[in-house]
Amino acid sequence: MSLLLIELTLLVENHLRAFSTPHSAPQPRSPHSKLHPKVQFNTQTFPLDIVHSHRIVAHKLQIQPPIMSLEVYPASPADAPELTQLFYATFRSGLDTTMFPNTPDVTEWWENAFSADITRSIARETNDLFLKVAEGSESGPVVAFAKWKRPVSAADRDRHEEQIVWPASSDKELCDRFFVDMEARHEKWMGERPHYYLDMLGVHPSYQGKGLGSKLLKWGLTRADAEGVEVYLSASPAGRPLYAKYGFKEVDTFSPYPNYVQVGMIRSPNAQ
Numbered sequence: 301m302s303l304l305l306i307e308l309t310l311l312v313e314n315h316l317r318a319f320s321t322p323h324s325a326p327q328p329r330s331p332h333s334k335l336h337p338k339v340q341f342n343t344q345t346f347p348l349d350i351v352h353s354h355r356i357v358a359h360k361l362q363i364q365p366p367i368m369s370l371e372v373y374p375a376s377p378a379d380a381p382e383l384t385q386l387f388y389a390t391f392r393s394g395l396d397t398t399m400f401p402n403t404p405d406v407t408e409w410w411e412n413a414f415s416a417d418i419t420r421s422i423a424r425e426t427n428d429l430f431l432k433v434a435e436g437s438e439s440g441p442v443v444a445f446a447k448w449k450r451p452v453s454a455a456d457r458d459r460h461e462e463q464i465v466w467p468a469s470s471d472k473e474l475c476d477r478f479f480v481d482m483e484a485r486h487e488k489w490m491g492e493r494p495h496y497y498l499d500m501l502g503v504h505p506s507y508q509g510k511g512l513g514s515k516l517l518k519w520g521l522t523r524a525d526a527e528g529v530e531v532y533l534s535a536s537p538a539g540r541p542l543y544a545k546y547g548f549k550e551v552d553t554f555s556p557y558p559n560y561v562q563v564g565m566i567r568s569p570n571a572q
């Protein structure tokens with residue numbers, strides 16, 4: 301075999317090794333354990349000079365790791381456990397972890413809440429819409445999610461909201477204070493005006509800064525613009541710059557937790 305052929309064989313072998321799973325074990329679907337596979341050159345298996353020429357061949361042939369798609373899909377009730385883990389990975393401020401520490405009872409609470417809310421939204425019993433970004437295909441790992449509320453009719457508005465029972469490990473007083481305050485401000489600013497409401501948006505830390513937050517945000521903005529209605533949201537400190545970029549204006553602020561400022565924001569139709 302020529303040197304080039306040997307190098308190519310090594311390259312392909314190493315490439316396959318980098319992407320294969322030992323003993324054909326099923327791939328975990330959690331975004332914590334995987335993703336962004338990179339071709340790693342194992343210098344214990346290959347002497348450095350071979351590794352070096354290996355890299356040159358890879359460079360010359362411009363071999364790249366496969367690029368996985370990151371598309372928006374409707375979430376399903378079966379996604380509830382993954383959405384819960386994504387929630388923990390994404391919402392990590394002191395406010396978030398005090399309201400929802402990563403404990404078995406909070407995990408069960410979120411899994412039940414996601415599953416029930418998604419089921420009701422699919423049955424059109426609510427105006428909620430749950431979206432996910434999955435990697436590779438619809439059944440791939442969930443790396444981002446959003447919960448939108450479509451414009452609410454007068455009948456829906458009058459529907460009695462059920463009392464939320466927080467999980468045992470949550471700081472219930474903080475949960476009540478935060479969510480009641482947030483909803484009161486929502487009501488104060490939007491009243492009866494029809495509008496889209498972005499209730500939740502989270503992107504796994506490993507996937508932030510790649511446009512996924514924008515993608516999930518634009519899903520609602522496009523519809524609001526087409527229908528000529530406003531969009532309201534209550535922004536975390538992390539979300540604020542993203543929303544400002546897409547034309548949201550700050551209308552009020554409150555501090556539910558030390559060193560944490562939540563901001564009410566409204567976007568007029570077609571605002572840039």
Ligand SMILES: CC(C)(COP(=O)(O)OP(=O)(O)OC[C@H]1O[C@@H](n2cnc3c(N)ncnc32)[C@H](O)[C@@H]1OP(=O)(O)O)[C@@H](O)C(=O)NCCC(=O)NCCS
Nearest residue numbers: 501502503508509510511512513514535536538539541542
């Ligand atoms: C906020 C969040 C959803 C943004 O998602 P993302 O996928 O990283 O956002 P994008 O990649 O689409 O960023 C779009 C733009 O927003 C801006 N932006 C996003 N996060 C920013 C930050 N932390 N600081 C400054 N600008 C930021 C950037 O200007 C970026 O524009 P650019 O591409 O021109 O630089 C993500 O950081 C997140 O999940 N944070 C934790 C959970 C949270 O607080 N969610 C918001 C609840 S209201």
